[in-house]
Amino acid sequence: MSAEATHDTAPVLEVRGLRKSFGDRRVLDGVDLVVPAGSITAVLGPSGCGKTTLLRIVAGFEHPDAGTVTVRGVRVAGEGTDVPPERRRVGVVPQEGALFPHLDVRRNVGFGLPRGAASTERIRACLELVGLADRADARPDQLSGGQQQRVALARALAPNPSLVVLDEPFSALDTALRAKVRDEVVGALRAAGATAVFVTHDQEEALSTADRVGVLLNGRVAQCGEPIELYRAPASIEVARFLGEAVVLPGELDRDVVRCALGAVVPGSVPPGASSGSFLTVVVRPEQIVPSADGVGATAGETTYFGHDGLVRLHLDDGTEVDARWAPPLLPRPGDRVGVRVVGEVAVYAAPGPGR
Amino acid sequence: MTTAVATGSRARRRRVELPPWQLLGPTVVVALVALAPIWYLVDQALDRGWGPAIEEVAQRRTVDLVVRSTALAGFVTLATVLVGAAAAWIVARSDLPGRRVLRVAFAMPLAVPSYLSAFAWVSWDPSIAGFWGAALVLVATSYPYVYLPVVAALGRIDPAQEEIARSLGWGEGRIAVGLTLRQARPAVLAGALLVAQYAYMDFGAVATMRYEAFTWVVYGAYRAGFNPTRAALLSVVLVAVSIVLVTAEGIARGRVDASRVGGGAARRGRPVRLGRATGPAAVFVVVVLGVALAFPVVSVVSWSLWRGGEAVAFGEVFSALWATVGVSAIAALVTAVAALPVGLLAARYRGWIARRLEQATYVAHTLPGIVLAISMVYVGVRLLRPVYQELPLLALAYVVAFLPLLVGSVRAAVEAVPERLEDIARSLGTSRSGAWWRVTLPAARPGIAAGTALVFLATMKELPITLLLRPTGTETLATRLWGHTTLSDYSAAAPFALTLLVVAAVPTALLSGLLLVRGREDGGHVG
Incomplete structure (x- = not known):
């Protein structure tokens, strides 16, 4: 996949001063976030803090009121720019997978690819990456929750996106399955050399899974850094309290x-x-x-x-x-x-x- | 509105922005076609100016007509809601034996045309004619319009809700009425709206039962006296009633989502034990199916037994069958194509334009078939002379008449497809309209197919439009049946009646099957 991405020093995603309100409710109030190439970054915040809205703006499903989003050096949103989702090359893995119910696994993964032999090979490679090569003919309702989540990841990775965003990808799974699916998903992301952002409200999940964690509190990124640094030296008492006891x-x-x-x-x-x-x-x-x-x-x-x-x-x-x-x-x-x-x-x- | 956006992916988000031209263009064309009959009506109604028009409408006999029709439609709507919702609950949630068979059997009366049912009752006892006869026949033939959407809605409700209600001390009866059926309210309302319209515009039942409702009087004004202005004026009054119904539906439609909360696999709910209520429930089933299904079928069969030595005219039956199926198939397909952009737009966009365009396609539905037929004659003579008394004009009339059925199906089916799937499709490089083609419409296919089957069925049974607009020399099963039965020649009508029952029963079964399949898919992980 984007093997060159790991050597690239420029950030893959740059979010600056992002603001978004729904009616009177201010959800994002000046969010800044930088995601280095090849890293897995967690956006951690309490329920309803605007994590999902942030991802939807990055993916192009929502328009920011102010601020900019830059993907691989190209401005995609803000200051008059509005690149539609289909031209952003941002892969999305939603909560609960959201596979296309009328398509089998193979066609789900191949959805973003042109028809042809190269795509057939690509589908196979992506399914292998998530360990589901043998389920290519299954229909979504024949898969377990964890399998659906992995197919959703393969589907997002298939067109070789610049960035993959995952919206609370593990929260719908039960605890026993959760750690396993998380390891598999992170393993696949690393094997693909992908740059990824996932949002979660689970501190342990963020600290144990991500290379970098951004804490989203009151509509802003209160702190962003490596998990150890974050836990040891929180930027504020609020961040300290949110990250653990x-x-x-x-x-x-x-x-x-x-x-x-x-x-x-x-x-x-x-x-x-x-x-x-x-x-x-x-x-x-x-x-x-x-x-x-x-x-x-x-x-x-x-x-x-x-x-x-x-x-x-x-x-x-x-x-x-x-x-x-x-x-x-x-x-x-x-x-x-x-x-x-x-x-x-x-x-x-x-x-x-x-x-x- | 905006808070729905804030709650994120689970909420239904509809755009207020203007739809893209690929969607807006076809929808405007369809809406204009659907409104064409109104143009004729107003033109015809004001033929002699405003004064005479107002005088005519203000007449005592017109007021009486409104009261009579409204009484009938009100009673029928109320009764179908009770019968349809009860039948749906028994099939979807109770432990009554034989539910699988009942599931399909309750939908079967859709296959029985109202005029056929009415003839069956009148041939048995002519004194049944009048309000109660008309009401009986209309309830028996139209309650599936409430039953089918409610069964589908009940299948989507998370059984955990009922378990939680029980843990909070609610009894079975209170849960059934106060929780389960309450959540099916949008489905009940949608069905009730269809039934109310059906009751106002049905021609066969009230004509046969000699109940002086709008349609029969309009037919009389057109046929007997050839008084097109009075026919048009009465129809304008009917259109006013229709607009009231459509508006009321829009206001009353609850935003109750039968959505599952949380993750995990969907479960089938444990059926509710009827206990001592089993007896009354069984009686209910027997009475409903007896009146709506068994009686008309047994009557038609007994008419055939009356025949003397006459041979059945198989050639006539075959050509009538061929004409019926061909015309209905064309009508259903064309209607489906016309309904796609309207239903999609209604499901995905909010705002003044989207709402008005959808409503425009609904208004024509309350034009009684007979009025629609007369107006299409006029449109044909004025605008489409080459196809007057030809198949295209007949098909166009069917499209206008049955568009609301399919727009409703397409809209509901599209609404059941999460918009999130379109978002995902776009993040994978597909344009917005591409996402509709590749994801939304295929995923909504079962619902759209069910609606198309519904239209196919309705067209096969349709009488007044076919009577007036059929191509010269073409006889369908319905027109043959009508011809024989108006002369009380029941034995000659029997083969056509039997054939109509058999071929109309096939799409009914198909329709029920599709709805059941859809219920299962909705219960899956996806979505």
Whole structure:
């Protein structure tokens, strides 16, 4: 497929200042997004945040009120341009597949191809890519949900598009199937060397699947970056809270460390303008709080058990309550005395209120 | 409206923008053809100016006529909604034994022409003539127009809804009426609108039952007195009623979507146990099928037994059959071609122009066949003299008459195809009109085919237009039957009646089969 795409350094998709309202409701309020060639980018946001609208604008099904969309250096929407969907070379994989019900698998995949021997070969290659070469004659209603999703991907990949967009592609599948189909789909996208954008409301799915994640909050991309970077150094407390469980504590900068209820913690970076003595807000992930005999004293409260780990509510001796994520053998019983400390760097933000 | 867009792919989005010319052009042509009879009517009605026209309409006997026709149409519509919805629920949702057979059997009365049913009753007991006789025959022949769309709609409802209602403490009866049938409301309304129009414009039943409704009086004005101005004026009043009906339908049409929520495979609902209601349900089935189906068929067969030693004129029967099938097939195909752009436009575009164009094709449906026939004679004499009393003019009249049936089918079938599929097709390099050709219309094919079969069937049974516009010397099964039965020569009419029943029953079965298949596809993963 687009093998040259991986070597291409120019972004495949560039979205700038995208705005869209439906009636009085502002759905997109200045979205910026850059998708590098050959990458899989997740757009993560809560339900109803405009993720799907963003994809529909990129695909050409909706027109933006303002802002531009550029695909492989060609402006396709905004500032007077409106390239129709059929000339954008953007493949679409919708929720629940949406295969053409009157066509078999082979004709679904071949829909965007001209007739001919080359297309027959291409259909076969795409079906092989998604592992469904033996189901070419099946009708859509004879396929499972996961198979339909993979056929939809093969159909989108067949005409060798510049970009593939996937709209909540796994949300209709049940949990057991979901991880498997996700691996298969991502595997096929990587094997094809395709550049892809998928939207999801599932943090774990975004963090585990994508090369880059853009967090869409309140109609804007609040932050975009690699999953590790995003989780470790969220651009705002809001992003931190959205990406997973967050323990938010007040703290005070003391030279290189921040002193808070969990003791002295090491900040990843210090907000501009902060100096020793500045009041700050610290965000600690529950899994950063580990047992330590000489750490901060606490009494164990309720635990919530998840199997692979558990969440324990700790009542620190100064009265603060925090949640820590520990492996099951380490989980204390309610009432046990424990000592804790924070490992790794924590995210730090300027504190609101009188501290300033 | 705009919020429907905001909810994304699951909602039905219709464009307010102007449709492309490839769609708009053919639709405007079809709408103009459909409106041609109105042009004649107004022209003819105002023949002697406004004064005499108003005087004529304001007459006591005209008011009485409106009251009589409206009483009949109102009663028939109400009764067909009850009968049609009950029959659909029994077939789709209850555990009554033999539902598979009943599913088709309930649709079969579509094969019985109203005049044939009416003759059967009058030949049995002439005193049945009048309001109740006409009402009985109209209900018996038109309730499938409610039954068929409701069965299809019930098949699309997610059974989980009924289970949730039960878990919330609702009983079976309350669920059937308050949830299941309520969701079929758009289908019930669409069917009721068709039945109301059918009741206003039917000629055979009221003529045979000697009930002085519009169509019979118009026929009298045209035939006996040759009073075209009064015929046209009365027809204008009928058109006014029609516009009221079409507008009411537009307002009342609920936007209830029988959509499944969430993913997973569609399931067949568990049939509702009738229990003590099994007896009454069985009685209902026997009475409906007995009145609508068994009685006319048994009557026709018994007429054949009356015959003495006369041989059946097989040659006449064959040529009449050939003419009937040929004319009906041409009419159905031409109507389908005309209905495609209108139905597509109505399903995919909103706004003033789209709505008016669709309504234009509906208005002609309430012109009684007899008025349409007279007006097509006029159009033929004025504009299309070379084809006057020829096949093309007859076919054109059928197209105008049956367009609403097919436009409704095409529209419903297209609406059932998610617009998302068109979006996908476009992202794969197909233009918008290309997506309609390659995705929307093929996916909607079962529904469109069902509508075409419906038109084929309706054309075979059609009487007044055929009577007035058939090419000279051509006799169809319907005109032969009419000729013999008006002279009370039931035994001579029998072979034509039997043949008509048999050949009209075939497309009826086809139609039911198609609807059942469509119900299954709608239950699949896709869409």
